[in-house]
Amino acid sequence: MLPKYMVLVNWIRDRIKNQEFKYGEKLASEKELGQMFSVSRQTVRQAINVLVQDGLLESRQGSGTYVTRRIAGKHSPKMVVGVISTYVNDYIFSGILRGMENVLTENGYSMQLAFTHNHIESEKNALANMLTRGVDGLIVEPAKSGLPSPNIDLYQEALQEGTPILFFNTYYSSLALPHVALDDAAAGLAATEYLIRAGHRRIAGIFKLDDYQGRLRYAGYVRALINAGIALDDNLVLWYSTEDFADGFSTGKMRQRLSSATAIFCYNDQIALKAVSALREAGKRVPEDVSVISVENSDLAKLCEVPLTSVAHPMEELGITAAQNLLHLIQDPSFKATVNFPPHIVERSSVCPLHD
Amino acid sequence: MLPKYMVLVNWIRDRIKNQEFKYGEKLASEKELGQMFSVSRQTVRQAINVLVQDGLLESRQGSGTYVTRRIAGKHSPKMVVGVISTYVNDYIFSGILRGMENVLTENGYSMQLAFTHNHIESEKNALANMLTRGVDGLIVEPAKSGLPSPNIDLYQEALQEGTPILFFNTYYSSLALPHVALDDAAAGLAATEYLIRAGHRRIAGIFKLDDYQGRLRYAGYVRALINAGIALDDNLVLWYSTEDFADGFSTGKMRQRLSSATAIFCYNDQIALKAVSALREAGKRVPEDVSVISVENSDLAKLCEVPLTSVAHPMEELGITAAQNLLHLIQDPSFKATVNFPPHIVERSSVCPLHD
DNA sequence: AATTATTTGTGCGTATGTATC
DNA sequence: AGATACATACGCACAAATAAT
Numbered sequence: 001m002l003p004k005y006m007v008l009v010n011w012i013r014d015r016i017k018n019q020e021f022k023y024g025e026k027l028a029s030e031k032e033l034g035q036m037f038s039v040s041r042q043t044v045r046q047a048i049n050v051l052v053q054d055g056l057l058e059s060r061q062g063s064g065t066y067v068t069r070r071i072a073g074k075h076s077p078k079m080v081v082g083v084i085s086t087y088v089n090d091y092i093f094s095g096i097l098r099g100m101e102n103v104l105t106e107n108g109y110s111m112q113l114a115f116t117h118n119h120i121e122s123e124k125n126a127l128a129n130m131l132t133r134g135v136d137g138l139i140v141e142p143a144k145s146g147l148p149s150p151n152i153d154l155y156q157e158a159l160q161e162g163t164p165i166l167f168f169n170t171y172y173s174s175l176a177l178p179h180v181a182l183d184d185a186a187a188g189l190a191a192t193e194y195l196i197r198a199g200h201r202r203i204a205g206i207f208k209l210d211d212y213q214g215r216l217r218y219a220g221y222v223r224a225l226i227n228a229g230i231a232l233d234d235n236l237v238l239w240y241s242t243e244d245f246a247d248g249f250s251t252g253k254m255r256q257r258l259s260s261a262t263a264i265f266c267y268n269d270q271i272a273l274k275a276v277s278a279l280r281e282a283g284k285r286v287p288e289d290v291s292v293i294s295v296e297n298s299d300l301a302k303l304c305e306v307p308l309t310s311v312a313h314p315m316e317e318l319g320i321t322a323a324q325n326l327l328h329l330i331q332d333p334s335f336k337a338t339v340n341f342p343p344h345i346v347e348r349s350s351v352c353p354l355h356d
Numbered sequence: 357m358l359p360k361y362m363v364l365v366n367w368i369r370d371r372i373k374n375q376e377f378k379y380g381e382k383l384a385s386e387k388e389l390g391q392m393f394s395v396s397r398q399t400v401r402q403a404i405n406v407l408v409q410d411g412l413l414e415s416r417q418g419s420g421t422y423v424t425r426r427i428a429g430k431h432s433p434k435m436v437v438g439v440i441s442t443y444v445n446d447y448i449f450s451g452i453l454r455g456m457e458n459v460l461t462e463n464g465y466s467m468q469l470a471f472t473h474n475h476i477e478s479e480k481n482a483l484a485n486m487l488t489r490g491v492d493g494l495i496v497e498p499a500k501s502g503l504p505s506p507n508i509d510l511y512q513e514a515l516q517e518g519t520p521i522l523f524f525n526t527y528y529s530s531l532a533l534p535h536v537a538l539d540d541a542a543a544g545l546a547a548t549e550y551l552i553r554a555g556h557r558r559i560a561g562i563f564k565l566d567d568y569q570g571r572l573r574y575a576g577y578v579r580a581l582i583n584a585g586i587a588l589d590d591n592l593v594l595w596y597s598t599e600d601f602a603d604g605f606s607t608g609k610m611r612q613r614l615s616s617a618t619a620i621f622c623y624n625d626q627i628a629l630k631a632v633s634a635l636r637e638a639g640k641r642v643p644e645d646v647s648v649i650s651v652e653n654s655d656l657a658k659l660c661e662v663p664l665t666s667v668a669h670p671m672e673e674l675g676i677t678a679a680q681n682l683l684h685l686i687q688d689p690s691f692k693a694t695v696n697f698p699p700h701i702v703e704r705s706s707v708c709p710l711h712d
Numbered sequence: 713a714a715t716t717a718t719t720t721g722t723g724c725g726t727a728t729g730t731a732t733c
Numbered sequence: 734a735g736a737t738a739c740a741t742a743c744g745c746a747c748a749a750a751t752a753a754t
Contacts, residue, residue: 003741029719040743045720053409061720062750080468080489088454098444101471105478110485112436113469115457122461129466133436303659359722385738396724401739417739418731 004039008047011037016056016067017160027057027065081109081326082130084140086118091269091298092315093141096168099319100139107327109136116143118210118242120150127154137164137326144242145170145212164329166337168322170212178329178337180322182295184213187311187343188220188265191293194309194345195263196228199354200291204236204261206254206271214239214267217295221265236261240271251278258290262354266294269301272308276350291351307348314341360395364403367393372412372423383413383421437465437682438486440496442474447625447654448669449497452524455675456495463683465492472499474566474598476506483510487519493682494521500598501526501568520685522693524678526568534685534693536678538651540569543667543699544576544621547649550665550701551619552584555710556647560592560617562610562627570595570623573651577621592617596627607634614646618710622650625657628664632706647707651699663704670697 002010015021028036033044048065051057059065081104085093104111112135114126123143130138131154138158142149149172158165167179195203205221208214218237225232238257255278258264266272272294276286284290286306294301294310301308318341325337358366371377384392389400404421407413415421437460441449460467468491470482479499486494487510494514498505505528514521523535551559561577564570574593581588594613611634614620622628628650632642640646642662650657650666657664674697681693 005741031719042744043742046741048720059720060751062718063752064719078489079485088450088457094445094450101444101469105470105481110482110489111469113457113467114461125461126466129435133434133466299655299659303655361722387738398725399723402722415739416732418733418737420732420738 004037005043005046005050008033008037008039008044009050012047012051013054013056021067023067025067027067029064078134078136079109080112080135081323082112082114082126082135082138082140084114084116084123084126084130084138086116086141086143088115091300092169092296092313095313095315096319096322099316099321100323101319103320103323103327109327118143120144124151124154127151127158131158131161131163135163137166137330139166139168139322139326141169142167142172142212144210145172146208146210146215148174162333164326164333166322166326166329168318173212178325180318180325180337180339181213181341182311182313182318183340183342184216184295185220185223186340187295188217189224190220190343190345191265191295191311192221192224193228195265195291195293195351196224196230198263198291198351200263201228201230201354202233202236202261202263203230204238204258204264206238206240206264206266206275208241208267208271209239210241217265217267245271251281254278255282261290263291263293263351266292269294269296269298269308269310272310272350273300273304276304276306287350287352291354293345293351297346301346301348306350308350309348310346311343312346314344317341360393361399361402361406364389364393364395364400365406368403368407369412377423379423381423383423385420434490434492435465436468436491437679438468438470438482438491438494438496440470440472440479440482440486440494442472442497442499444471447656448525448652448671451669451671452675452678455672455677456679457675459676459679459683465683474499476500480507480510483507483514487514487517491519493519493686495678495682496521496523497525498523498528498568500566501528502564502566502571504530518689520682520689522678522682522685524674529568534681536674536681536693536695537569537697538667538669538674539696539698540572540651541576541579542696543651544573545580546576546699546701547621547651547667548577548580549584551621551647551649551707552580552586554619554647554707556619557584557586557710558589558592558617558619559586560594560614560620562594562596562620562622562631564597564623564627565595566597573621573623601627607637610634611638617646619647619649619707622648625650625652625654625664625666628666628706629656629660632660632662643706643708647710649701649707653702657702657704662706664706665704666702667699668702670700673697 030041030044034041048057052059056068057065058068083100087093101111112130116122116126120143152175155165155175165177167177169181171179192203207218222232235257251274254275264275266275272292276292279286279290286292292308294308297310297312301310321339328335329337386397386400390397404413408415412424413421414424439456443449457467468486472478472482476499508531511521511531521533523533525537527535548559563574578588591613607630610631620631622631628648632648635642635646642648648664650664653666653668657666677695684691685693
């Protein structure tokens with residue numbers, strides 16, 4: 001049997017959640033509430049006290065009891081932004097982090113950081129932790145964005161509590177939340193068109209299947225082929241997952257499936273380097289026999305033996321934009337924060353024109 | 357006029373502060389307290405309620421009211437560790453971060469991160485922020501560790517509040533706080549001895565002056581020379597600061613000062629590469645004319661034109677150890693957390709034996 | 713500018729319920 | 734089973750702050 005004061009607590013809390021009692025609004029007086037619920041004034045006070053401790057209500061002697069104003073009110077801003085990313089060691093992430101950190105500290109915010117290693121369970125823990133602890137906003141690179149997410153309820157909960165969320169690098173297509181990312185479809189399109197312009201027609205593609213970026217880059221790749229009137233050959237398309245790569249991706253499969261291609265579009269620099277070694281094992285030279293293009297433009301791409309032509313990732317700029325837009329969102333929840341960065345190809349020496 | 361219940365609140369709070377009421381101890385019953393202070397039981401309850409909300413007391417129905425048992429400090433554990441580092445983009449830091457993050461999340465902690473860019477003022481802000489917000493412990497790479505720090509009072513404040521502090525990479529020699537770092541003196545010693553064993557005697561050194569690591573590596577360098585009976589030539593020693601490097605360190609000075617050296621010990625890979633280009637501009641070859649050894653063993657050292665022989669930095673291991681030891685310190689403030697990692701030279705091709 | 717009604721804050725007395733020892 | 738302690742609940746009175754008249 002729920003105590004009377006708890007019944008009242010729940011009644012008020014529900015009404016605040018449903019926006020029926022809006023921020024800043026004045027509650028009925030203690031006497032009135034007591035009459036409404038046929039309880040004593042002391043009981044009403046006990047209920048109100050719980051919600052004051054919770055930070056949902058604020059009592060002003062002689063005036064009344066008010067629903068706490070979220071913006072510019074007493075509901076103290078924590079000045080902390082939660083950042084959840086997939087990988088620490090990722091080359092791209094250190095650039096993004098640099099950008100975010102500059103913007104956040106300049107604006108007096110500090111950053112709470114967690115990594116998911118692209119595991120759903122870690123993401124769940126990180127989200128729960130941030131929500132419990134309380135952050136003013138979340139910047140998240142979702143885990144396994146290419147697959148349906150079981151953490152959607154946690155994201156919803158955060159939104160209901162008024163915590164703005166901004167995705168970066170990738171996003172869940174099923175959630176209508178803002179994101180800041182490289183335009184991955186355009187990147188796939190541009191890279192594939194680049195190969196087509198160099199005369200290639202048998203163009204293979206290697207894509208990551210559990211990240212939504214992979215799907216989008218694949219979509220761009222397919223569109224480029226269709227636009228050029230080239231039939232899509234499923235044998236030339238290879239999908240891999242986070243776990244595949246960790247297990248030591250077998251290059252045997254690569255050699256076999258890609259043997260007839262004259263060019264390969266690779267999901268990122270890391271997999272591109274794997275592809276290059278696989279090709280070398282098969283006795284093929286890059287770029288003379290097979291051209292390779294990738295996405296990321298990391299140090300790896302610059303410094304490896306055959307410097308890779310690659311679609312640049314706007315790391316630092318992306319981090320800056322993400323942080324700025326989240327801060328906007330904190331001020332104004334209706335702010336349109338989505339940004340897609342157009343791709344930009346950095347030419348090096350891993351692609352050459354096809355000559356038969 | 358203070359309300360009666362507040363008088364009681366203060367009375368109890370004082371007694372807890374003075375250890376007169378100890379952790380876990382049972383308080384007098386509400387009725388008794390009421391009689392003692394000649395107030396009603398309701399008033400006593402109101403006072404107790406304030407302290408329960410404060411986390412100082414805990415009421416158990418049917419049993420009594422108890423002083424909250426707490427772990428070595430004023431506040432309940434937040435399960436958050438603050439990490440303050442100098443640079444985001446630093447190659448070493450991403451490895452350290454990876455190690456720390458793994459340990460912290462495995463133990464249910466989250467990480468609040470801030471960067472100082474090696475500026476004292478940023479460090480001050482970061483520290484103040486962490487202390488205000490409340491963290492269970494701090495892992496700090498101090499800024500300008502080679503110079504006297506004006507932030508010492510903030511560190512003291514944190515310690516007084518019972519927040520353990522662990523330094524990493526470097527430390528303030530004036531503060532008796534634990535640290536986890538590469539043994540920089542031993543690194544300087546080992547690297548210089550390596551050059552001496554290769555027959556070099558005119559060995560220059562380039563050191564960073566505002567980081568304590570620079571001083572220690574210099575100390576190791578000097579010791580190696582003395583041990584080998586080589587007189588220290590001040591003309592062969594070059595000092596630079598964070599700001600010098602940011603301004604675009606002039607290679608002219610380097611060329612001039614180092615012209616007579618046959619080998620150079622460099623503070624890190626970054627400055628070593630600067631030195632290599634300076635030598636090249638002066639028409640000297642590395643390693644044929646001048647040998648170069650550095651500290652860091654970054655990707656840069658591996659991938660640059662003349663791969664650098666370098667003292668390896670135990671990045672990930674250091675991060676793991678730092679996080680583990682901080683967690684130990686949180687449990688047991690008397691834990692000896694200091695670790696100095698022995699240096700370990702990775703041989704590449706930037707050093708060759710002296711032949712006249 | 714002073715008054716008054718309203719609203720919350722403080723404080724007490726009492727009664728009953730329920731968990732613990 | 735009984736004594737004790739906290740939990741819930743009601744009623745009343747007055748103080749202090751606020752807002753409207």
